Amino acid sequence: MQQLVEELLKGNRRAAARLITLVENDDRRKFELLQAIYPHTGHAYVVGITGAPGAGKSSLVDRLLQVIRAEGLSIGVIAVDPTSPFSDGAILGDRIRMQDHALDREIFIRSMATRGSLGGLSRATKEAIQVLDAFGKDLVLVETVGVGQSEVDIVKTADTTIVVLTPAGGDSVQTLKAGIMEIADLFVVNKADLPGVDRTVTEINMMLDMKNDVPWRPAVIPTVSIRGEGIEKIWSSIKEHRHHLETSGRLAEARLRRVKRELTEQVEYLVKSRFWEEVKEKFFLGEIFEKIARREKDPYSSACELLDSTNFFERKS
C-alpha cells in the first residue's frame, strides 16, 4: 500500500486509478491511504461544472481540456453519472465526449457513479480529488451528474463553480429561485445557436444585477460547444475568478471552511461507526425494532438507552 502511494507520487497512472478504486470502495485501508497522501495535496485548483442533463457539460469539459492543455497545465477530470436506485448499476457515459484526450498523458479522466449520494456528486468524489491532487494535477475538473434545482454539493468541493444552462429554460422567475442559480461563479448558456439565447442571457444578468455590492459578479457566457465558441472566454473567466479569490483572501477562507467541514464529517463518521459497532455487540437490535413497532417502546427513549449503554459519552445527569 505504501508502495501504491509512492507510485502515485511518482506519477504512475495505474496507481492513481487503483487508489481511486480503493477509496471509492471504502476499502479498510482507505483512511490510512488518505492520511498518506494528504501532505501532498493542496496544489490543485478545483473547478466544478454542473447543470441539467444534456445541457452540454461533457462537451464543454472536452473543449475546455483543449484550451487549458494549450497552456501546458496537467488536468484531472472526474465525471459523475447516476447510480440506479433499483439495480445499483450505472451507465457512465461522460467519457464519450472526451475520448480525443484519452491518450494525452497529462490528462487523467475518471468516471464515477453516485452510489446513493444525492447532492450531484458521488460519495467519494472529494477523496478522488485528493488522489488526483497528490498525483500532481494542476487543475481538477469535476463534472456533476445532470442536476435539477437543488443538488448543490459541488459548491462545497469546487473553488470555482460553473453552472451550465441552455436557452428556453422557463420564464424569468426560474432565475430567482434558490439553489442552483445561487451557486454559480460563472454562468454558461450553452447551445447558443438555438433560439431564445439572448433572452436567457438577459434574464440571468438581470437576476445578477438585482444585488449590488457583491465581492464577485459572475459572468454570463454564451457558448456553442460543438463549434468551440465561447470556450476561451470560460477559461479566462475561471482564471479571473481564481485571481479574485486569491487576492481577496477568499480562497484561503473557503479552504479553511472546507477543512472544518471535512474534520466535522470525519469525526461524525467515526463516532457513528464506532457507536453502532459497540451497540451491535451488546444488543439484538431486531428485538428492539419489533418492540417499537408494537408500541411497547418508543424510538426516542430507546435511542437514549442505546446511547447510555455505551461508554461513549459521560452521562450528564
Next chain:
Amino acid sequence: MNRRKIRVLVAKPGLDGHDRGARVVARALRDAGMEVIYSGLHQTPEQVVETALQEDVEVVGLSILSGAHMTLVPKIKRLLVENSMNDVLLVVGGIIPEEDAAALIAGGFAGQVFTPGDSLEKICNYISSNFE
C-alpha cells in the same frame, strides 16, 4: 458496502459504426448491478486500453461487427498485458465466425466470445461468475 463493484468498459474498437448491440449489452450489465463505462464509437486499441487503465475496470467488453476481430482483439490483449492489466477479463461480442471465436479463446486473447443468439442473461452471468 465493502463489496467490490464490478466495473466494465464497453468499447467499440475500429471503424464500424453500429453501436446498438453495445448499448443493449451496456444497459443489461447496468441492470445486473454493474458500473458500465461506455466510451463510444471508433476507438483505437490504445484508447481502449488507456481508458481501461484510468477507469480501473475488471472487465473490458469489445463490440466488433467489422470483421477485424482477429487483429483488434489480440492487439488489445497485448496492450493490456504490456500495461500489467493481465487480470482484466476481456470479453468480445459481435459477428464472429465459430472458428475465430475458438481461436481467440484458445489463444488466451478473449475469456469468452458472444455472438448473435446469445442471451443477455448469459453474458451477465458469465461476467458475474468470474467475480464470485
